[in-house]
Amino acid sequence: MTEAERIKIAIVDDHTLFRSGVTALMSEFDELKVVFEASNGQQMQQLLLKSELPQVVLMDINMPVMDGYEATAWLKIHHPKIMVLALSMYEDDKAVIKMIKSGACGYVLKQSKPRELLEAIQSVVQKGVFINEIVSGKLIRSISSNPDELKLSARELEFLKLCCSEMSYKEIADQMFVSPRTVDNYRESLFQKLNLKTRSGLVLYAIKNEIFKL
């Protein structure tokens, strides 16, 4: 395999051991060449200026400074030819969808074998996408279950976050500078939209949907 035929890749992940490990593994494949590794999206931006351009970027999702979603979206605008392959630990529905929406061409789990990752990279270069059961399944579900997309107003969201506390509704009303009757409406509106009946239900919903972060 000649130098020109090798697929040029970059790795963006904040876990140095993982990043270096993947670099070591991928470098062993004759078909690949690692042009740089970065610990977050911002560092990636800087390295793109100095380094040879990669064809594929292996992108972690959770990173400090600039995460995978941002970094992928940025690449789509500034380097549309560079393909992004999301590399994550969890097959979390929302994460998969969000990375695809941000512009990733595929989603590979960290549980994968080195050769599987190579195949995913090759698929992205040749076909433009890498679709496995993880991605296809989530995508179908996200589309089929989307019609009733709930929209909570800004005020309702604010109220919902405050519910995740020991404050009474009266105290929440004070905090939000509205009358207790008004927070009653927020509550009832949320109960109806979310099909809930109790404050505990609100708390659980907010946490499950990451509206309130622990």
Next chain:
Amino acid sequence: MTEAERIKIAIVDDHTLFRSGVTALMSEFDELKVVFEASNGQQMQQLLLKSELPQVVLMDINMPVMDGYEATAWLKIHHPKIMVLALSMYEDDKAVIKMIKSGACGYVLKQSKPRELLEAIQSVVQKGVFINEIVSGKLIRSISSNPDELKLSARELEFLKLCCSEMSYKEIADQMFVSPRTVDNYRESLFQKLNLKTRSGLVLYAIKNEIFKL
């Protein structure tokens, strides 16, 4: 460096890419020899029978089948000479403490550089421990804040889990086959022990402390 002088290590982690990556990286160090890699504690047990015994095991925490806590505790009983170095992504107070309690000699983050990991391994073999800021800090805090160790009874825990729902206390009482007055006692007892005042507080506590899993 002769064969006998090399430190024999094993890696236990369910993320194949990470595991293989670390193996590749550590194999490059002349001072080390990777004798096996396993994807969880159970597989480690099997490989210990077939393979050369490692001196140090790099142990992930979250794994399917048998996690890092169990595997470390098992090693302390069946192979007390093998040192365990916890290898985790998060510097979560409880995780650190729990791994040390299970018998780990040190705690290294996946954000570390390859050479740092090598140094940690060497420290474990030479000194028996690897103490860095992560571990020492958490340990001190865990000791200083431990005297009032809360003990919730089995019944209280059961009640606390049921609170993480939309059930009323009356319904919880039915579920637990006790009178509503009795669940009042569980609630008040928890309020006192946990210094809480509301059911929302109970829900948040249960989730934060992983008594209720989402």
Next chain:
DNA sequence: TTTTAGTAGGGTGTTTATACGGTATTAAAT
């Protein structure tokens, strides 16, 4: 053997939460 902790139960309150009935204003959408 007395004490302590856990379990289970009761009586009597007040406070909070929930349910359902309204009105009014504003800004954006049709």
Next chain:
DNA sequence: ATTTAATACCGTATAAACACCCTACTAAAA
């Protein structure tokens, strides 16, 4: 120009949650 959605507010209920008083049994600990 009218409708819709988001905002904010009020009254009157009942149901649930919370507070504080108490007894009693059992098993383990001091």
